[in-house]
Amino acid sequence: MSPSPYNVGLLGLGTVGSAFAKLLEERSEAIAALTGRAPTLCGVLTTSRGSFQDVLDSSELLVELIGGIEPARQYLLDAMQAGRHVITANKQLVCEHGEELFDAARQHGVQLRFEAAVAGVVPVVRVLQESLAGAHVERIHGIVNGTTNFILSEMERGASYPDALAEAQRQGIAEADPSADVSGRDAAAKMAILARLAFGTPVALKDVRYEGIEHLHADDMQYARELGLGLKLVGTAERLNGGISVRVHPTFLYGGHPLASISGPFNAVTVESDAITEITMSGPGAGGRQTASAVLGDLVSVICERAAPAPPAQPLPLVSDVSSAFYLHMEVADRPRALAAVAGLLGEHGASIKSVSQRGLGENARLVMVTHPISESRLREATRLIGELEFVGSVPRTIRVIEEEFL
Ligand SMILES: NC(=O)c1ccc[n+]([C@@H]2O[C@H](COP(=O)([O-])OP(=O)(O)OC[C@H]3O[C@@H](n4cnc5c(N)ncnc54)[C@H](OP(=O)(O)O)[C@@H]3O)[C@@H](O)[C@H]2O)c1
Numbered sequence: 001m002s003p004s005p006y007n008v009g010l011l012g013l014g015t016v017g018s019a020f021a022k023l024l025e026e027r028s029e030a031i032a033a034l035t036g037r038a039p040t041l042c043g044v045l046t047t048s049r050g051s052f053q054d055v056l057d058s059s060e061l062l063v064e065l066i067g068g069i070e071p072a073r074q075y076l077l078d079a080m081q082a083g084r085h086v087i088t089a090n091k092q093l094v095c096e097h098g099e100e101l102f103d104a105a106r107q108h109g110v111q112l113r114f115e116a117a118v119a120g121v122v123p124v125v126r127v128l129q130e131s132l133a134g135a136h137v138e139r140i141h142g143i144v145n146g147t148t149n150f151i152l153s154e155m156e157r158g159a160s161y162p163d164a165l166a167e168a169q170r171q172g173i174a175e176a177d178p179s180a181d182v183s184g185r186d187a188a189a190k191m192a193i194l195a196r197l198a199f200g201t202p203v204a205l206k207d208v209r210y211e212g213i214e215h216l217h218a219d220d221m222q223y224a225r226e227l228g229l230g231l232k233l234v235g236t237a238e239r240l241n242g243g244i245s246v247r248v249h250p251t252f253l254y255g256g257h258p259l260a261s262i263s264g265p266f267n268a269v270t271v272e273s274d275a276i277t278e279i280t281m282s283g284p285g286a287g288g289r290q291t292a293s294a295v296l297g298d299l300v301s302v303i304c305e306r307a308a309p310a311p312p313a314q315p316l317p318l319v320s321d322v323s324s325a326f327y328l329h330m331e332v333a334d335r336p337r338a339l340a341a342v343a344g345l346l347g348e349h350g351a352s353i354k355s356v357s358q359r360g361l362g363e364n365a366r367l368v369m370v371t372h373p374i375s376e377s378r379l380r381e382a383t384r385l386i387g388e389l390e391f392v393g394s395v396p397r398t399i400r401v402i403e404e405e406f407l
Pocket residue numbers: 011012013014015016017045046047048049064065066067068070071089090091116117120285286287288291
């Protein structure tokens with residue numbers, strides 16, 4: 001007996017949508033052998049083709065690959081109300097309207113899946129919702145934007161920021177308007193989604209503090225390399241003092257951290273919990289076929305009726321003043337006791353120095369150091385006072401450092 005068709009309606013036939021349509025055709029037979037149902041495209045909607053109602057009427061499941069908020073949001077709500085399972089790759093929509101969509105899925109008893117919305121092909125959504133559903137996740141670190149990871153990899157090889165960005169655009173890795181990527185906003189939306197899944201608390205983009213890579217200096221990367229550090233744009237979501245902190249900023253990592261070796265346009269996510277210690281998943285962060293593969297995985301999960309639970313959210317307070325080790329870079333005139341004065345001010349604010357390196361002599365020396373953990377507010381006060389010392393050129397540049405190495 002031939003397997004019965006499973007009718008899939010597709011909204012959007014662009015980079016990901018057209019790759020999904022092709023992959024579905026290629027893999028339908030294999031999926032049928034696995035699930036007993038042969039997924040088949042039953043209708044397509046674009047700006048110039050098809051009608052939403054026709055696609056909805058003929059489908060058992062809708063895949064939304066339009067992007068943006070409207071009409072994608074309304075289409076998903078209408079589809080769920082009509083009893084259809086839905087899959088989307090739309091991080092902006094899940095980040096900004098996640099609770100409304102989760103509520104609709106619960107209310108209508110359908111599945112809402114969005115693996116491709118975070119970290120491309122890296123299956124972190126499924127791991128958090130299923131494999132680690134019973135673990136008490138303490139912290140997630142993620143490189144969740146491939147464009148910025150590519151740019152930073154180029155800068156580590158000595159390129160300036162403008163040259164690295166131009167190369168990313170030339171290779172089609174960065175968009176003509178790269179602002180959402182380089183400002184950290186894209187990564188912040190993805191970390192908000194991961195925090196919602198890991199901690200069961202509603203997290204909106206406005207709850208995520210983010211900083212981009214536009215103001216980084218190539219020389220910071222060179223000095224830091226001497227201290228054994230590499231630079232990544234890292235998103236962090238963690239439990240702290242009964243609350244949570246979700247943030248994205250350039251971060252130095254020691255070589256033994258699992259994210260330190262992720263280079264080029266790749267993504268990786270590290271999940272930490274008492275029960276599992278640490279696991280890391282990595283893979284391509286974008287690309288039509290890669291993203292389509294994650295969508296197809298969601299489709300198989302729905303056909304197999306694997307549940308994707310998103311229980312109602314329980315609000316947790318946001319913690320803003322987070323402790324961390326810091327890298328400091330300052331321009332100093334090389335005077336007797338200059339280092340002692342800087343170390344003294346840091347010590348008065350509770351920061352001790354882990355490593356230090358001085359470059360150059362005379363009026364144009366550079367002092368580069370890494371502290372042990374200190375709260376951000378105390379670090380800012382200490383650097384303000386250091387910037388006022390007569391032999392220091394300006395307020396030191398600071399970048400966070402993750403100390404863990406999991407070796
Ligand atoms: N590209 C990636 O590597 C990647 C990676 C991860 C996630 N995503 C996500 O995947 C989604 C799709 O991205 P994409 O790169 O494939 O986008 P895209 O290439 O711009 O394609 C968008 C598609 O949606 C259609 N569309 C736009 N507005 C519409 C409307 N109002 N009604 C009906 N159809 C409409 C377009 O129709 P026309 O063909 O008529 O223009 C086009 O077919 C986005 O949410 C994106 O964030 C993409």
